[in-house]
Amino acid sequence: MNVHARLADLATLGATGDGIDRALFTPPEYAARRRFADWAEAAGLSVEQDRVGNVFARLIGGADAPPIQCGSHLDTVKGGGAYDGAFGVIGGLEALERIAAGGDALRRPLEVVAWAGEEASRFPLGCLGSSAFARLTPYPQIGALIADDDGESFADALDGPSGLLDGVRLRDDFPAPAAYIELHIEQGPLLERAAARLGVVTAIAGQRRLRVEIVGRAGHAGTIPMDGRADALCAASEIVLAVERAAHDVGESVATVGWLDVAPNQTNIVPGRVVLRVDARSVDDERVAEIERCVRAAGAQIAAVRGTPIGVQLIELRAAAPMDARMRAIVRRACERFVPEPLELPSGAGHDAMCLAQIVPTAMLFVPSIGGHSHVAAEKTAPQDLELGVEARAAALAAADHELPLER
Ligand code: GLV
Ligand code: MN
Ligand code: MN
Numbered sequence: 001m002n003v004h005a006r007l008a009d010l011a012t013l014g015a016t017g018d019g020i021d022r023a024l025f026t027p028p029e030y031a032a033r034r035r036f037a038d039w040a041e042a043a044g045l046s047v048e049q050d051r052v053g054n055v056f057a058r059l060i061g062g063a064d065a066p067p068i069q070c071g072s073h074l075d076t077v078k079g080g081g082a083y084d085g086a087f088g089v090i091g092g093l094e095a096l097e098r099i100a101a102g103g104d105a106l107r108r109p110l111e112v113v114a115w116a117g118e119e120a121s122r123f124p125l126g127c128l129g130s131s132a133f134a135r136l137t138p139y140p141q142i143g144a145l146i147a148d149d150d151g152e153s154f155a156d157a158l159d160g161p162s163g164l165l166d167g168v169r170l171r172d173d174f175p176a177p178a179a180y181i182e183l184h185i186e187q188g189p190l191l192e193r194a195a196a197r198l199g200v201v202t203a204i205a206g207q208r209r210l211r212v213e214i215v216g217r218a219g220h221a222g223t224i225p226m227d228g229r230a231d232a233l234c235a236a237s238e239i240v241l242a243v244e245r246a247a248h249d250v251g252e253s254v255a256t257v258g259w260l261d262v263a264p265n266q267t268n269i270v271p272g273r274v275v276l277r278v279d280a281r282s283v284d285d286e287r288v289a290e291i292e293r294c295v296r297a298a299g300a301q302i303a304a305v306r307g308t309p310i311g312v313q314l315i316e317l318r319a320a321a322p323m324d325a326r327m328r329a330i331v332r333r334a335c336e337r338f339v340p341e342p343l344e345l346p347s348g349a350g351h352d353a354m355c356l357a358q359i360v361p362t363a364m365l366f367v368p369s370i371g372g373h374s375h376v377a378a379e380k381t382a383p384q385d386l387e388l389g390v391e392a393r394a395a396a397l398a399a400a401d402h403e404l405p406l407e408r
Pocket of ligand 1: 118119126348349350351
């Protein structure tokens with residue numbers, strides 16, 4: 001099976017008719033990890049998992065030295081596409097298969113990793129597996145602390161039937177790799193606009209996620225006069241607009257409210273409580289910090305005017321991740337073997353590479369997303385671009401193996 005066929009096969013897991021729902025530790029996500037592990041074993045790779053559900057497939061080669069890793073994630077957002085994450089994992093598997101088939105001696109092992117839970121589609125934190133691996137998130141403590149919208153904790157979901165893979169060796173002591181290279185679809189329009197087929201990432205935008213809780217007063221929608229209300233959703237609406245304004249005012253940044261929980265959420269009741277989440281990003285961390293300050297100031301002002309206490313809590317902070325200069329050059333030279341002018345571009349989307357970049361030299365390469373669509377069912381990359389991405393990734397891995405010292 002080629003990369004396109006494998007991605008089409010994975011896309012059936014969690015398909016809803018309007019995109020893919022493959023949230024971490026659910027049956028379709030388990031099935032995707034299982035299929036990846038089976039394909040990797042059939043390809044002769046050695047497959048293991050760690051205690052948070054990351055799956056490692058290793059091509060043994062050369063010295064018993066830290067591997068060069070590649071990878072991405074198999075979970076999706078709600079109604080997501082077939083390429084975000086899955087391409088990096090399946091493309092990595094294919095790259096390793098081609099390197100093995102090419103027969104060139106490796107100086108060290110190469111590894112492709114399916115990182116657990118990159119999308120915050122089930123638990124409110126993203127990059128769960130890669131941040132635990134990089135020891136940026138304390139595990140096991142975090143396992144009991146974070147819960148999904150139904151109150152099930154990460155630890156319980158991991159222990160459940162869709163958690164760790166049956167029959168795959170569990171290992172505690174995964175060493176840091178020598179370097180990390182992630183292949184991903186761009187998820188935006190820049191490569192397509194520049195008519196470029198390969199992109200080399202300069203830096204990944206930093207992120208802050210805020211949880212905002214607005215406490216109003218629930219009551220009868222027919223009897224409470226307009227001047228006697230403390231409507232939590234009206235206050236929340238002002239927060240949503242303040243978030244949009246903050247990103248415009250701060251500039252070179254984006255900010256979104258994509259999740260709201262309204263209680264009691266009934267037509268004939270004045271909303272008594274709203275919780276919403278803010279996602280703010282920029283490659284300049286100071287701009288993201290400024291957006292947080294703006295949201296906090298707006299919250300205090302709206303609370304005072306409307307009589308609705310507003311609490312703002314920082315729930316996730318990921319620093320912007322500039323890519324490693326040497327690894328970037330290796331990836332660029334690999335891309336130049338296939339296209340004359342790969343585009344250098346930043347990533348507005350978050351990636352597991354942000355966590356790996358905190359501990360080892362890291363680089364990323366992109367292939368175009370048709371129409372720039374991503375996180376929606378329409379997400380697509382042309383089969384010939386998928387193929388090119390795999391070739392460039394295989395060339396980058398081989399070059400990194402050749403160039404990087406065996407000792408870090
Ligand atoms: C993940 O795809 C993110 O950028 O939030
Ligand atoms: Mn995504
Ligand atoms: Mn992704």
